[in-house]
Amino acid sequence: MRVVSLVPSLTEAVAVSVPGVLAGATDWCTHPAALDVVRVGGTKNPRTDRIVALAPDLVIANEEENREPDLAALRAAGVEVLVTEVRDVPQAFRELDRVLRACGARSRPRWLDAAEEAWTAPVRREPRGRAVVPVWRRPWTVLGRDTFAGDVLARLGVDHVHAAHEDRYPRIPLAELRAAAPDLVVLPDEPYRFTRDDGPEAFPGLPCALVSGRHLTWYGPSLAEAPRVLGAALRAAHP
Incomplete structure (x- = not known):
């Protein structure tokens, strides 16, 4: 499995959950710090030619972070693109599950369970x-x-x-x-x-x-x- 990530947070999630599958990531993908992959430009101006040359099985993107013309160019070149939408915390957990499964994760990572648990009892602040x-x-x-x-x-x-x-x-x-x-x-x-x-x-x-x-x-x-x-x-x- 070869994956290119165009979203910094998804890059980190995939890198720590499915080691070895990332072939490329954006210049803004700063976590994990030791990530050693081909850099493909920015989130808003990725080098689509460089991405295609990596021959990925999947490119992961986000409807807010990335521009549709770039994603359309990748699809036109025959690259499969998974586009996430994250507008709230519960949706983030659902989309993370979907992305990690698509990237070949065989089981749910412990950090994801810990994250969901951390948000089940949000910090109370009164008055708001x-x-x-x-x-x-x-x-x-x-x-x-x-x-x-x-x-x-x-x-x-x-x-x-x-x-x-x-x-x-x-x-x-x-x-x-x-x-x-x-x-x-x-x-x-x-x-x-x-x-x-x-x-x-x-x-x-x-x-x-x-x-x-x-x-x-x-x-x-x-x-x-x-x-x-x-x-x-x-x-x-x-x-």
Whole structure:
């Protein structure tokens, strides 16, 4: 079995669950750290010619991470493509099961059981917090409706301001973000790398939680520790 992954979180999930099947992955596939496979470009601009040359049995992708024209080009070249959709935590577990089976896993990995167990009793937070959650700046872009990261936060007791917006990742002017008067601003370190010196200064007077983007947005082995890691970061910023 030869697999190419175009999704960093799925790359990690497959690498630790079905060792040896990955033939290629994107430049952004940073976990596991020792992963030694052919790099095929970015998630949004993969080298489809390089992927085809690897002669994979399967390419795994995601409807949000990857562009349909690239996936269509792979299919036209005769490559089988499995496209996942992950909008909430339960769906993440279902899709991980599907991907790992398709990649030849003979049994359910222990980390997946541990992850599901970790999310059966989400961290309780009373009263619930209300947050603005930027994922990019220049222009400012935030979590909107129907996102995996939004569901993760909701299960940890934090509702985000733009959850009912018509767009999944709306661009909102900074003045409008401030005017929403959230209890908290959640700043992940990916896809935009917010840091203590790049992000919080835009929201003077508001508590800011700098959180791990891998724990907020990835659906893979990091799900097992995400409730603990994210819960601690949120409580530290806004007890």
